[in-house]
Amino acid sequence: MSHHSASSIGVIGLGAMGLGTATALLDAGLAVIGCDISAQARETFASRGGRSVATPTELAAECDRVVVMVVNAEQVDAVLFGEQGLVGVMAPGSLILQCATVAPSYAQELGERLAQVNLLMLDAPVSGGVAKARSGELSVMSSGSEAAYAKGQAVLDAMAATVYRLGAEPGAGSSVKLVNQHLAGVHIAAAAEAMALGLRMGLDPDMLYEVIIHSAGNSWMFQNRVPHILKGDYTPLSAVDIFVKDLNIVHQAGRELQLSMPVASSALQQFTAASGAGLGREDDSAVIKVYQRLSAFDLPAANDSDGQG
Known part of the structure; x- marks a missing residue:
């Protein structure tokens, strides 16, 4: 041919x-x-x-x-x-x-x-x-x-x-990618949990974001994903279900290697909960909605002008 x-x-x-x-x-x-x-x-x-x-x-x-x-x-x-x-x-x-x-x-x-x-x-x-x-x-x-x-x-x-x-x-390329996905998933879940803490304490989310991105607690994912939460826009750039999948691969590799990874497991459970709550196709930052549903705080609402409602 x-x-x-x-x-x-x-x-x-x-x-x-x-x-x-x-x-x-x-x-x-x-x-x-x-x-x-x-x-x-x-x-x-x-x-x-x-x-x-x-x-x-x-x-x-x-x-x-x-x-x-x-x-x-x-x-x-x-x-x-x-x-x-x-x-x-x-x-x-x-x-x-x-x-x-x-x-x-x-x-x-x-x-x-x-x-x-x-x-x-x-x-x-x-x-x-x-x-x-x-x-x-x-x-x-x-x-x-x-x-x-x-x-x-x-x-x-x-x-x-x-x-x-x-x-x-x-195999080597995918192994390094898996380490990256471990960190990416954990950092998104951690960013969501930290923002939930701030919102629950009544802090202004935009002010909090500004301080954290100039502080030692910042991560690439915090800086990249928290703006989606601030805008109330969960249009998926990368969806919740991607991290259900990728952190499951991390988990599977850990089982094969007999390496316990409790931090990755914890992040996986939060993404799994988000997916189970019907958020699987939303942006991965929507993992914060798991925290919001279990606690009394409001998330920033979308601007009505941008069609996200």
């Missing part, structure tokens, strides 16, 4: 991160084909000048490098090995950049499965959020062979400000 035009770059998963990355690749002058089961996601990419298809199989015939930005390992498997998957259609020697947050053991196993069918893989989870995806300035925590890096260089250059090369085998 391989012919001379199989040099496009595919991006599978045109969600917030995938759409931003696909657009950044377009901006860099690369030939990009998007792929998403959602027609709306495909239309959004089209409005940015991108072309997209509905199935990985359609994409595979035209691409020799594919960025996979789906939600979990189950979706990664479907995209690669499912009925309409890439594997079996992509030309030998093509590259999969696997960017979803998955268990390190899964990433390792995936590398072996792809090697058996002569496909290269970079274990390449990303960090930096939606704005950095769009501007092509993500951090990529990656591992893989020299051949995989050589094949993926142009893609990495266009999507990332920093590419950490963490090892020669898939």
